[in-house]
Amino acid sequence: MFDLSQLRCFVAVAEELHFGRAAARLNMTQPPLSRQIQVLEHIIDAPLLERTSRSVRLTPAGRSFLPEARRILKLAESASQAARRIALGKTGSLKIGFTAAAAYGFLPELIAACRARLPEVDFSLKEMVSGDQLEALASGQIDAGLLRPPIARPEFLTRRVVAEPLLAAIPEKHPLAAAKTVSIGDFDGEPFVMYSPYESRYFHDLLVAQFARAQILPRYVQHLSQIHSILAMVRAGLGAAIVPAAAASFEIANVKLRPLKLPTETSVELFLVWRRDHENPLLPSLIEIAGELAASDGRDD
Template identity: 35%
Template sequence: MELRQVRSFLTVVEEGHVGRAADRLHITQPSLSRQVAALERAVGVPLFDRSRRALALTAAGEVFAAGARDLVRRADDLVSAAGQAHRGELGVLRIGFVQSATFEALPTMVRVFSAAWPSVRVEVTAMTTLRQLAALTDDAIDVGLLRPPVQAPDLELRTLSHDPLMVALPGGHRLARRRRLSLADLADEPFVLYGRESGPTVHDTIIGFCRDAGFSPRIVQEAVDVQTIVALVAADLGVSLLIAPTPHTDETAVVYRPLADDLPRWEMALAWSRQNRSPVLARLLETVA
């Protein structure tokens, strides 16, 4: 049984006349009759009652016609879905992201992409930059929001922003009254920082900045994510240094202040593997260009 035969059969049913159906299909009447006969042989039962002068379906033909309409509709949907998938308009986009992408880069990118391609399902996973590099190489994710520098010659990177380091202070802290701080102002403060296992590059770089400013930070608490760090700062356990953009908070709990020190900014980049031929990834790269 061929789908072409099923379509021809339904056209005959809709027209109620073989001649009119043939004209609609732009084929000859004998050719259409042969298609219907071939379909009946494939099904194994007559679909039309030929004992009457008017064209009529048999009981089997009535049942077959109902199912045939659904079959053709599903076939059309399948063809449409295949085309959408080929064009990157349907499928799954897997995104890895560092914690500091949570408050601007990730939501902005997903919002814009999903508005443009609502049929693509977006899956997001929080990952350190190092984990993203492995996941991109292993095809576990399609794209990553990460913090360079990275040593990954098989990856393409596109810079999205350059973000400053900010001081996070308890709302009632004596330094909160100042609009701008230097790292040296924090020399005697207890610190809440990322644990090194959560992000060695961020951890080591912040420690290095502090040492360049003349002190080693006194770390009293470590955390695995920025939300926890902010909560611990709000609890007055210490101050912290966070990459902007920072979480929105009530300034009675936590305030953020820029640094006066001339420090390099942190690059946020979009990364993907050159080997990834996903049409959905191509759509993302077009959308966020």
């Protein structure tokens, strides 16, 4: 099979129709150039050029072969450029997992910033609860995740990208809806829409700990995993809830969001997580951009 150097020699001669000019164009002398053309013709088993002492012309086979040779050289160059850009972290794909709450605030900011900085990168986004993201990271199904703690696994590296306060979500007709600030003690014995202890373990355990510190016990009317579903229950008047500040972007009718007083100062955290032994050259850029966004809002480590 012929190689790319033989194709380059043929294309140069075919375009110049002169061995001297073609040799100068390729920064080589005429004898090795002639030899490359001869080897190519031998491999193809067809004459490509008609040579005389005064002129060089393409044979019918040469005229047919020329556009194909150009196409092969162009494909080879495109392939090498693509490989270089991937190696430099300028193109390729990133698979990112995220919790539903991340989609309300940080994720859109992150993707917008990445698309501005990395316009040739394809982003594949998958909504997953935190536990499923950890397993997807371990198996290589995703390159990075936006998830909630705990993340005590040595094979992962993390960066905190969000630390936001909690808000009280109150049905519009509830007496607490008129309050400027709600205390966690106000939920004692009240109907309360709680997080699932399985799919939303982080929020569930965090609130259970806060209720224990305040020595109160709300009356759980429903356990749900998604914040938008919890707010829908609040809107229906089934009970109050506690949600991260990012939920304010929903602007759900008949739900009042109020600052929440807690026994101890508490923020809900979101982390960017990735494998310590990752092989995606785009990942450092994602980590850098996420860190810059977090730092600009004062919510990083």
